[in-house]
Amino acid sequence: xxxxxxxxxxxxxxxxxxxxxxxxxxxxxxxxxxxxxxxxxxxxxxxxxxxxxxxxxxxxxxxxxxxxxxxxxxxxxxxxxxxxxxxxxxxxxxxxxxxxxxxxxxxxxxxxx
Amino acid sequence: xxxxxxxxxxxxxxxxxxxxxxxxxxxxxxxxxxxxxxxxxxxxxxxxxxxxxxxxxxxxxxxxxxxxxxxxxxxxxxxxxxxxxxxxxxxxxxxxxxxxxxxxxxxxxxxxxxxx
Numbered sequence: 485x486x487x488x489x490x491x492x493x494x495x496x497x498x499x500x501x502x503x504x505x506x507x508x509x510x511x512x513x514x515x516x517x518x519x520x521x522x523x524x525x526x527x528x529x530x531x532x533x534x535x536x537x538x539x540x541x542x543x544x545x546x547x548x549x550x551x552x553x554x555x556x557x558x559x560x561x562x563x564x565x566x567x568x569x570x571x572x573x574x575x576x577x578x579x580x581x582x583x584x585x586x587x588x589x590x591x592x593x594x595x596x597x
Numbered sequence: 598x599x600x601x602x603x604x605x606x607x608x609x610x611x612x613x614x615x616x617x618x619x620x621x622x623x624x625x626x627x628x629x630x631x632x633x634x635x636x637x638x639x640x641x642x643x644x645x646x647x648x649x650x651x652x653x654x655x656x657x658x659x660x661x662x663x664x665x666x667x668x669x670x671x672x673x674x675x676x677x678x679x680x681x682x683x684x685x686x687x688x689x690x691x692x693x694x695x696x697x698x699x700x701x702x703x704x705x706x707x708x709x710x711x712x713x
Contacts, residue, residue: 518702520702525706525707527687527689527705527706527707528640528702529704530701530702530703533700571638584630584642584645585702587632587639587640589639
């Protein structure tokens with residue numbers, strides 16, 4: 485069966501350090517992968533998109549990698565700040581299923597000052 | 598100006614009742630969605646409309662009926678509410694420009710439904 489797995493345990497990290505989150509998937513052939521941020525009581529907000537033929541994407545302090553061989557994406561927050569505390573969701577398209585995004589369960593990040 | 602707005606934000610109701618959630622987007626997007634987020638925070642797609650046409654209909658009970666009067670609006674009506682329907686329902690939209698893959702999703706703030 486198709487699965488998208490993110491670490492369900494919260495990631496506690498000290499301010500200034502790099503937070504690294506993983507998104508693993510099985511039985512998918514995604515054309516691209518997206519990362520979203522969700523704050524409590526709010527809707528998800530788009531952060532980054534990376535295509536299957538791209539290895540890495542950066543946006544300010546964020547970096548995403550995409551390894552279609554390992555079926556994994558890594559999401560890095562460098563020089564983390566308390567304001568980065570949130571839940572981060574990865575999402576993949578399903579080319580064979582009408583082009584719709586399917587989300588992982590998210591990983592909560594808590595940056596301590 | 599709110600890009601994707603949905604109402605109501607909170608909805609508490611009894612089992613067996615019928616309720617509706619409304620969604621509007623002012624982004625000029627072609628596609629709108631309904632997602633359900635359960636207590637474990639998994640976001641699952643329910644429906645998708647492109648220019649008022651239903652294009653995605655996941656395995657959702659018939660009690661859930663979406664309606665899109667125009668491409669800026671997508672409403673969700675739920676009949677005979679059950680306890681298991683309690684969740685946060687998110688509306689979203691995307692600008693597809695006729696491409697084979699959807700772009701980024703813009704989400705509303707969610708409507709928290711509690712069925713007692």
